[in-house]
Amino acid sequence: MKATLKVNGRTTTIDVEPRKTLLDALRDDLGLVGSHAGCEHGVCGACTVLLDGDPVRSCLIFAVQADGYEITTIEGLAPAPGELSVVQDAFCETHGLQCGYCTPGMILTGHALLQRNPDPSRDDIVDAISGNICRCTGYGQIVEAIEFAADRLRKANAPRDLTGSDANQPHVDPAAATDAPQQGVLEAAEADTPHGGRS
Numbered sequence: 001m002k003a004t005l006k007v008n009g010r011t012t013t014i015d016v017e018p019r020k021t022l023l024d025a026l027r028d029d030l031g032l033v034g035s036h037a038g039c040e041h042g043v044c045g046a047c048t049v050l051l052d053g054d055p056v057r058s059c060l061i062f063a064v065q066a067d068g069y070e071i072t073t074i075e076g077l078a079p080a081p082g083e084l085s086v087v088q089d090a091f092c093e094t095h096g097l098q099c100g101y102c103t104p105g106m107i108l109t110g111h112a113l114l115q116r117n118p119d120p121s122r123d124d125i126v127d128a129i130s131g132n133i134c135r136c137t138g139y140g141q142i143v144e145a146i147e148f149a150a151d152r153l154r155k156a157n158a159p160r161d162l163t164g165s166d167a168n169q170p171h172v173d174p175a176a177a178t179d180a181p182q183q184g185v186l187e188a189a190e191a192d193t194p195h196g197g198r199s
C-alpha cells in the first residue's frame with residue numbers, strides 16, 4: 001500500500017504493508033534513525049515524533065495513518081546541517097543526556113512545549129516530559145535544559161532597543177529561529193546565560 005509521508009518538509013511516497021508502524025517506516029524506509037525504538041508499545045516515548053507539531057508515539061501509529069500530516073523528526077529540528085536548534089543546544093549545554101537513547105524524544109517534546117508555551121513553569125516541563133522515560137539522567141538536567149532553552153528563546157524574542165545598550169548585539173537571522181515560539185529571531189546561543197554558555 002502507498003503512503004505519502006511529508007517528513008521534515010520533504011514529501012516521499014513509499015510502499016508499505018498496512019501494519020507497518022510509522023517508526024519502522026521512518027527508520028527502515030526513510031533512513032531517519034533518530035527516532036528510537038524502545039518499548040515499541042507506547043510506554044517509553046523514545047520513538048516520539050511531531051505530527052502537525054504535536055508529540056506522538058510513532059510506534060503506535062501505522063505509517064499509512066500519518067499520510068497527510070506534517071511529520072517532524074529529530075533530524076528536522078536543526079536549522080542547517082551541522083547546526084543545532086536552541087533546544088538541542090540547551091541539552092548539550094546543561095548535560096541533559098547521558099546515553100542519548102531518550103534524547104530525540106525528549107528534545108522534540110521540549111520543542112513542542114515551547115512552541116505552545118514560551119514561559120513554562122517547572123511543573124509544566126515535568127508534566128510535558130512525563131510520558132518520556134529516561135533511565136540515565138534522573139531528569140533534573142533534562143528539565144534544566146528545557147528551562148534554559150525557554151530562557152534563551154524568550155531573550156532572543158524580546159524587542160531590542162537598537163539605540164541603547166543593545167545596539168551592539170549580533171545580527172539576528174530569522175531563518176534560524178526553528179525553535180522560536182513565534183516568528184522572530186535567533187542566534188540565541190549568543191545570549192548571556194547563567195550556565196556560562198558561549199559568549
Ligand code: FES
Nearest residue numbers: 038039040045059
Ligand atoms: S518505542 Fe514507542 S513508546 Fe516506547
Ligand code: FES
Nearest residue numbers: 098099134135136
Ligand atoms: S540519557 Fe539515557 S535514557 Fe535518557
